[in-house]
Amino acid sequence: MTLPRHHPPETLLLEYATGVLREAQALAVATHLAYCPDCRRQAALLDELGGVLLEALPPEPLPPHALATAVAQLDEAAARSLVHVPDPGNTRECPLGGLVVPEPLRGYLARLPHSSAWVGISDGVLALHMALGRAPVVAEILKMAPGSALPVHRHSDQELILTLQGEFSEEAGPHSAQGGCYGVGDLGEFEGGSTHTVVAGKDGCVCYRVLAGPVERLGSD
Amino acid sequence: MTTARSSTEAAAPAPEAQDELLVATAAGDKAAFSGLFLHFAPRVKALLIRAGSPPEVADEIVQDVMLTVWRKAGEYDRSRASAAAWIFTIARNRRIDLLRHERRPEIDPNDPELRPADPEDAESALQRAEIGARLRDAIGTLPREQEEALAATFFNDRSYGDYAAQSGLPLGTVKSRLRLAIERLRVQLKEAH
Known part of the structure; x- marks a missing residue:
C-alpha cells in the first residue's frame, strides 16, 4: 500500500x-488526510497552533451570569447527547459499487439523494453531482474509463482532484506547471487560469473533483 | 488595560492541568467544566469577535461552544491533542455550522480505512505535551510579518485573497509568508527534538 x-x-x-x-x-x-499520515500529522500541528493562538488572545469579558447559565444547562445537554440519532446514511447503496472510500467522503456518498445519477460528460467519463456549495462551485465524483480524457480545459478558479481508485495523468497546457501522475489518495491542486488535460490510467480511475469556478473547454474536436 | 487582571487570569491552569480538566469534564465533573469555562470562554469570545461576530452574537456562540465541549468531552483523546487545540477545533466547527450553515468534513480517527502512520517517524515520537510548549517558543521567533499573517489567517474568517486586498499585499506575498511561517515552525519542532 x-x-x-x-x-x-x-x-x-x-x-x-x-x-x-x-x-x-x-x-x-x-479525505486526503485519511489516506495520508504525513498530512494528518501536519493538520494536527496546525490545530495545536490554533490552540496556542487561542490561549494567547486577550480574554473578552462575558456577561455576569455566563457561567451560571452554562452550568444550569449541563444536565439537559448531557441527556440530549445520549439520544441516539440513527444515521440516515446507510440506507443508500454506495454509488461506487464495491469501492470503499474513507470518511468523511464515505458518509457524504451515503447521504446522496436517491435521485442522483451518473451523467456522461465526455467520451468514457461519467460524473455524479454532489450538490455541495453554491454555484459556480461544482463538486462531483468522476468515473473515467481506461485511457479516457477530460478535454483540454481552462478553469477560471482553483480545481481540486482527489484520486479514489486507479490513477490519472495530468498534462499541463502551455500556461501551467508540469504535469504528473496521480494515484489513490493523491490530491492535485490546479490554480485558476491553468490549462490542462486529465487522462485516466490503464485501469481507469475514480476521483472526487471540486471546481471553484466555471470551466472553459478548449479545442472541442 | 493591563492593570485590572481578573482573578480567573491569576488562576489560569497550565496546559497539562487543562487537559486533566477536560478529561474530568468527560467524566461529568461540573467543577472541572467550570474551570475550563472560566479560562476558555472569554478567549473563545475574543476569537469570535476577531472573526467579525458582534459581541451579543459572540456571547451566544460561546454558550453553544462550551456546551458542545461538555457534550463531546468523551471524544477527547489527550494523546492526540491539547485541551486548547481541541477547544479551538470545537469553536471553529461551531462557527462554521452556526454562521455558515455548513458541515465540517473531518476524518474519523476510528475509521478502518484510515492509512496508518509509520510508527518510526521521528516527529510522531515527539511527546504531544511538548509540542504546545515548543510551538509557543517558536511563534515568538517568527518575523513580525509572518506572525501577523498567521494570526490574521486563524482569527479572520476570510480568504487569503481578502486579507491580501485589505493589507495591500499581493496574494503571492501573503501565501509565501504563511508558507515560510509554517515551514519555520516545523523546522523548529524538529530541531528541538
Missing part, C-alpha cells in the same frame, strides 16, 4: 485548519 505523493499545499492545509475553506474543498482535503 503506497502512500500519497501529491499533497495539498501548505496554504490549503492551513485554510482547512482555520476553517476558512468551504465545505466542498474541505471534503477533498479531509
